[in-house]
């Protein structure tokens with residue numbers, strides 16, 4: 001039931017185990033306030049009498065276990081209450097994972113490693129967020145592993161990362177991303193360089209396992225792995241690879257029975273594969289919509305998120321002061337490969353990029369690799385496996401003067417001089 005909230009906005013009264021779903025219109029903002037009862041947004045509890053603001057295009061569900069009243073003000077594209085939500089199934093899944101953590105604690109074992117899979121737009125990220133929130137609310141310290149290079153919840157697009165979760169996600173901003181471990185992938189789909197994708201998955205698994213060896217809470221907390229929506233061919237193989245690299249115990253398949261059956265067939269029998277329905281509230285996003293949210297992620301990296309503004313710096317970088325690489329040479333027919341070289345080598349090869357006008361607008365990762373590290377044939381390992389310490393965008397190139405102007409979160413000089421180019425461009429309109 002809905003009606004006027006009097007002072008401002010529309011009041012919605014929700015019965016227990018129902019959710020209010022709304023979408024914010026383009027160019028608009030919507031404010032949400034909890035008037036009475038208890039409610040949560042994707043597993044983060046709402047505070048009473050606090051106004052939460054959601055920006056254009058946000059798609060939100062306010063769920064209540066006990067019943068509540070909320071008010072919405074601003075222009076929503078849709079706003080309706082649904083009684084039909086899979087939240088109870090998600091809560092049961094959380095309870096089963098928590099049981100595994102308790103067992104792990106008792107037996108001095110490691111906690112559950114969970115991989116969430118499914119096609120695009122089935123709510124994978126949302127399920128990860130709910131499970132992580134419920135775990136951290138019980139005092140656990142789970143790790144979010146973000147393998148979705150198209151829509152990362154941790155860093156800019158084109159990266160693969162891991163983040164230790166220490167508090168519930170902020171209702172408006174999501175998980176706080178202090179000190180994530182980020183690797184450069186360079187494009188928004190794993191298919192661009194599947195060898196590199198699998199290699200970085202292994203690197204993340206290795207780092208996570210090492211952390212678990214020295215940090216008991218991280219080990220018991222386990223991890224929740226968010227994956228890409230590409231579930232066929234090499235995309236499917238990448239999921240199988242990930243399951244083995246992380247030695248996952250549980251795979252949650254959202255919405256697709258075929259994928260569920262394939263994984264049941266192909267993963268070792270001790271891996272529990274569960275099929276869960278997607279929420280009717282998950283909204284399909286168009287290509288444009290996805291591109292916009294990628295852009296927004298990059299803008300946030302440089303300019304901050306609404307409340308907290310950052311002031312990025314612009315400065316010139318001399319070509320001679322940096323070395324720029326692209327990872328992966330274009331693939332060539334096997335018969336043309338130099339003797340003793342395999343296709344793997346070409347995909348993981350560092351190819352020097354000579355700076356030119358076509359660098360303009362590209363996002364570059366600043367590698368944390370030692371500036372003095374030798375880079376030659378066969379020595380790309382150090383760079384591939386070094387995390388990224390930040391990102392810059394090339395805003396202009398002057399070939400005559402041999403300099404490029406960059407947008408950077410920190411003032412000059414660059415912290416390191418090895419740069420990795422992404423396929424991804426960002427046009428700075430500020």
Ligand code: ADP
Pocket residue numbers: 019021022058059060061119120121122123124125126127229279280281282283
């Ligand atoms: P995936 O990771 O599978 O691509 P997401 O978890 O990102 O999917 O969900 C897609 C969109 O749907 C997101 O904008 C998310 O906020 C929204 N969404 C998810 N669950 C709900 C829900 N129950 N009601 C309304 N919107 C939802």
